[in-house]
Amino acid sequence: MYRCGLLTPEKEPVPLKSIEVELQVRDHVATVVSTLSYDNKEDKPIEAVFVFPLPGDAAVCHFSATVGQTQIVAEVKEKQQAREEYDDALSSGQQAFLLEESDQSPDIFSLSVGSLPPGESASIRLEYVTELAVQADDGLRFCLPAVLNPRYQPRGSEGPSVEVTSVPASQVPYTLSFSARLSSPRPISKVESSSSLDPLQFLNAEQTQATVKLAAGHKFDRDVELLVYYKDAHQPSAVVEAGQASAEPGSLMGDPVVMVSLYPDFPQTVMSSVASCGEFVFVLDRSGSMDCAVNNTNPEQTRIANARDTLLLLLKSLPMGCYFNIYGFGSTFEHIFPESVEYSEKTMEEALKKVEGMQADLGGTEILQPLKHIYNQPCVPNQPRQLFVFTDGEVWNNKEILHLVKENASSHRCFSFGIGEGASSALINGLAKEGGGHAQFITGADRMQTKVLQSLRFALQPAVVDISVTWDLPKGVSATVLSPPITAIFHGQRSLVYAQLTGQSSEAAEGCVTVKYSLAGHPSQSQVKFSLKAVDTGLTVHRLGARSLIRSLEIQEKENGEKPEEVKKRVVELSVQSGVSSAYTAFVAVNKGNNETIQGPLVRRNVPAPRMMMMACSARRMPMKMCGRAVLGGPCNRAAPLMAMCDIAPPKGNYFGIETDSVRAAEPPQPKQPCKDPFLQLVSLQKASGCWLLDSALAAALGKTSEEVEKPKPAPVSQDVWATVLALIWLHGFKMDIKEEWELLAMKSVCWLRAQNAPCVKECLEAANMLLGCSVQEASLGL
Structure with missing residues (x-):
């Protein structure tokens, strides 16, 4: 029936032809411009809907569409208002475009291209800014998420899930091109990637500017990860960015905003001594998806096997005198000991025997309940509790989880590890950020053991307490901090602070920010002096500062007892003012320049996102909602015979109507192969x-x-x-x-x-x- 255009393996038409991504890295901040090209090869008008991932801390700041010679720039509006404008435009036969963040997870977006006429093309431009996370080896990590694995939603959890159409990553019909331009005050020493790159091209003799792009033949079958390394990376810095000339003075966008990067340097005497106390709780994802390969190059090495080897190293590396326990979670959870036990030869050997038998056999990914159980356990006196959470991060109830972690951050530090392609950056980074720890991602050929042991060294550093930030500014100038309070400081690891600067000063004036804290009982501090002369860097710092404040406000309603309506109103005002996306707003654009209405019934086409795993249908599907329209999935019984045959309970959650991990639990666990390494x-x-x-x-x-x-x-x-x-x-x-x-x-x-x-x-x-x-x-x- 459809002879031209792109098709999925099931012969469904795909209007998205290609994605072109241009990355610009300035020091440790990235601006990403994605251009999505659509083409309607059918004989009827279509609505193309694409659900895709973005970095969890990205600030989407521009969305526009070009149809023929007409460019339509989207506006940020309250989400329900944006949806209604979009629906009204489609009902009246107008072209319209809608971009919105998921209510449940800030790293999933939905892009709707409405009323694309037969034979028409459209080009969508999407721009966002994001901070680059610092890895334990000092590399700055940028990830372009390509893979959107199904997110597990426990039954009874808050809110509807999102309808996602996906295909195996190797069968994605559209193409990806990717190029990056790097610039920094310090020389660029190297760039690494999990994907094949063309050689790094330096643009100047100082090697402070360079370009790099994906090698020809790249398959859109994995997340694109770049690791950028600078010489002398641990240099504190500050940049004061000029406000927007058209914005009102005194507003966030009208005033200058400063971004301060601090790299605390602990004394060598502290760093050379390893803590001999602490309570270490290792929380391991044992859902069915952990039986998948860590990467495509070595399908024999599964995530769960890699995690077992890592737990071996962790247990051998713990200091005598500490306490520990190990949890495994899926639809249910288990723990090796009823409560944390003192580390000894006897308890270590008992734990290792249990670890050897661990399989990916506990069903779906329900991390909330084991965390609640851990937080309800009394802490061991004088033994700071540290959580190490290992997961492939495919969960939907991120906000519930992160709120719980933040509530307990004063007594529990959380280190998180995202395993494999498609791990949710919002969850992994959020666990570490809200839990005062450090996040790591294990993808491609990365060794999990190396990254986890790097984090253990952080965990063995003395806990930094009594953290405060003070500003020393000229008379008449004040700072309003936009970032949430700093809750964790590690040796050599960056801490970022954003602040709005109000008032007038001379261009030669200087300011200073000081972070004071107590380390191993001794008062310490790190400070940065900076010029108040504002520079024009394209509002990147303003948007990141606005995004930081928006994220803080979005979780404030539960913490401070604020009414949801008041918080929502403040977030919507800030989002509209700054042009930055939020959970309560969306970008909407309507093509009002073309007076011709589009005739004929509108056909919906879901653009498939790449996923890493082939999954069958689940025994039941849940109602799903996106863009204000409910989509009800009918029953599918393909999994039912398997459940009956293996005598297991139906799955406890749903993966957007795709097989839950519980079905995998029906497979008998494979005996562990003898260790050959x-x-x-x-x-x-x-x-x-x-x-x-x-x-x-x-x-x-x-x-x-x-x-x-x-x-x-x-x-x-x-x-x-x-x-x-x-x-x-x-x-x-x-x-x-x-x-x-x-x-x-x-x-x-x-x-x-x-x-x-x-x-x-x-x-x-x-x-x-x-x-x-x-x-x-x-x-x-x-x-």
Whole structure:
């Protein structure tokens, strides 16, 4: 029936032809312009609806459409008003365009192109600004989300979900082109990506400006991730951006706005000491989607298997004297111990046995209940509680979860890890931001172990308390802070502060912002001095400041007991004034220049978003709503025979009418394969105290026979000292490329060796180097 144009694998027409993305990075802020090209090849007018992800903290600031020679620029309006204007335009035969943020999750948007006539083309321009998150290795991370995996919505949770049409990522019919321009006051040292890039092209001799783009042949089958590294990245800075000339003085957009970047530098004496206390609660997603591969290049390595290996390293790296527990969650949740237990050889071994048997067999992704259970447990006195949450992030009730985390942030620090393509940036970043921790994303060929151990080092830093921000400004100038209060500070990690500057000063005037805090019982501070001379940078800082304030207001109603109507009114005013999207507003554009009405019934075409997983229909579908129109899904019974055959309960939630993870639970768990990696074999043999035992298992991990490892041992040295030295020499000799993964457990071993006051250490080192074919020096071990 449809002979031309793009088709899905099910032969449905797709009006979206291509997406072109231009990224501009200025230091640690990014401006992203996406151009979506639509083409109606059918013989009837259509409404094209595209539901897609954006970074959770993005500030959408421009939306326009070009049809023929006519450009229509959208306005930000209260959401219901925007929807009504859009619907009214379609009813009267006018072209209209609507862009709105999901009520439930700020990283999902819906774009509706209404009344596109037969044979007509339209070009949609979408612009947003976003901060670049700092990774533990100092890289600045930009992610262009391409994959929109179904989001799990627990039964009974608040609000309707969104209708999403998706296809496997490899079968997306439209194309993506992507290019980036980078500029910074400091030289750009390198750019890395999970996708293939053309070589980095520097634009000046100082290497402070460069361009890069995706290599030809890129498939739209994954999120596009860029990691930008600068030389001397840890430099505090501030930029004062001039206000909008047309805006009213005294308003947010009319006044200058300052963005301050702070990089606290803790004393070396603090950083060299590892905390020996803390309560560590590891919360692992065991939903069915965790059985998927971490990346396309190695389909055998599943997310759950990677998480098991990571938990092994975490448990071996914990300090003696701390407390810990492990939770697994899906539609239900489990915990290894009824309450957190003291870390010892006995409890570590018991936990490791349970970890070995962990499978992705707990159904759907319901993270709210295990978090509530953890927060209701009394904290261990003098042991700061730290949560490590591992999830592929495919949940719909983000706002409920983040509100709960924020409520408990004073007693619980939260570190979050997004696993695989399509993990919700709003959830992963939100957990860390509201929980005073640090977020990491594991995609492509990333090693989960490296990133998680980086975060463990942050967790072992002393907790920073009594944080305050003070401003020293010329007389007549005042600062109104737009950012939420700083709740966490880590060594070398950036803290951002936005503030509106009101009042007049000379161009030569200077200001200063100081962040004071208490570190390990000692008062400390970080400060930045800056010129008050405002520069024109295209309102990027204003929009990010407005977005920060909007996000704070959106969660204020529950915290401060404010009435929802009052909060909504303030958010709508700020959103309309700044031109930045919010949960309560939408962009709407109506083509009023063309007097011709579009004839014929309007046909809806859902543009498919790429997803990573093939899923069948669920046994039931829930009512869904988007753009003011309800879409009811009929029953589908394809999953019912599987449920009956396997005698499992129906799924507890729905994935937009797609199979829930519960169906996967019907599959019998696969037995864990023996550990083949010598590194993980060696780590698994370490005792909680930090030592190793001299036995055949250690010899096998080192690639030797028992006789080969026992014979060279110096006579006065005990077997466990010799075994521990051997293990440390092997790690330093063969695994320096992943040092971050074993550095903490090696430090524990060195502390144990020092406590033994063992004789003949030099002879031990020489014999171990000789046996293993290494040349590791005593100083390298820290002995």
